[in-house]
Amino acid sequence: MTGALAGLSRGLKIFLVVDLVLIVVLAVTAILLLGGGGDDPTPQAGTPTSSTATSSSEPTRSASDDVATSDTEQRFASPTGNIVCDMTGEGVTCTIANTSVEPPAIAGCTGAGTGHVITLTTGGVDVPCTEQVPDAAGGDVEVLEYGSSQQVGEYTCTSGSDGMSCTGADGVGFRVATAERVELP
Template sequence: MPSSPRWIRTMVVVDVVLVAVLIVLAVVQLSSGRAPDAGASAGATSTASSTPTAPAVAQDAFRLPSGNIACTMSGEGVTCTIADYTYAAPTVAGCTGTTGHVLTLGPDGVAFVCEDGPAPTAAGDDVRTLEYGSESRVDGWTCSSGTDGVTCTAADGTGFRLARATWTELP
């Protein structure tokens, strides 16, 4: 139902992802003084994990190559959605909806979001792909893409690992 809180929340997440992609494209264009090449990735902030440092940006949005996991990062923290999972859905106190599809990391730690409405779908090709073995950094938050899922951490090492079969709170 288009007016349900979950539908609205899903649309807000989609809007944030699209705005983040547009911001990254604008920053790339302004910093290079020319339009990005057709083959250039919109995600200039992702780097191979062998690179010692990555430039920080105000926001980033990406999906893993499978499309099953998508994340948005900002100075406030990280939000990842997973379309399909096989782990036992965690409980969220007071939640009458569903849980398990949306996981956040912020100043207060790791938390699953209580969801109303339909589950998120796999991220489309319009969302930048963070290739396996690459990472993205935004204001002290780091997410790494791997064949075993996504790992997102704060500067102090707290965070989570999220994959189709399992999720783990770190450290």
């Protein structure tokens, strides 16, 4: 009986050693796959890129690697698809399909889409009179993930869980979300 217990003990020890080795291998593999390459300058998957059919140049990444810049037109959507923005060197136009914000009163405007479009140009922020409520983004529109930014010329838009914020070089701009439309200083 003592020999049987000694054999069981030896088998248990081998089992534990093998388990320990497997756990260490798994931990090292996870570290290499998830956290490795901290100085890798290659953009990660899901980084915004040019999605305009007429554009042949890919955006470049800034040193902080969270802002894609381009000199061409860019079109992108919030992760929910509710907000779609078009940027050029001349300005930014964002549309929001679903909003609970009351549209501004515009003399002579009875358009059902008013309040669903907001623009930013060198002239400032504007909410134009529009006839139709825009649709949510389709699957062909590039997604600007939360925390990521897109820049064209002097204009920058940043996607956040609190909405899409777009500003010019002077800091003037807007943030638009389902329950909010705010002009930024």
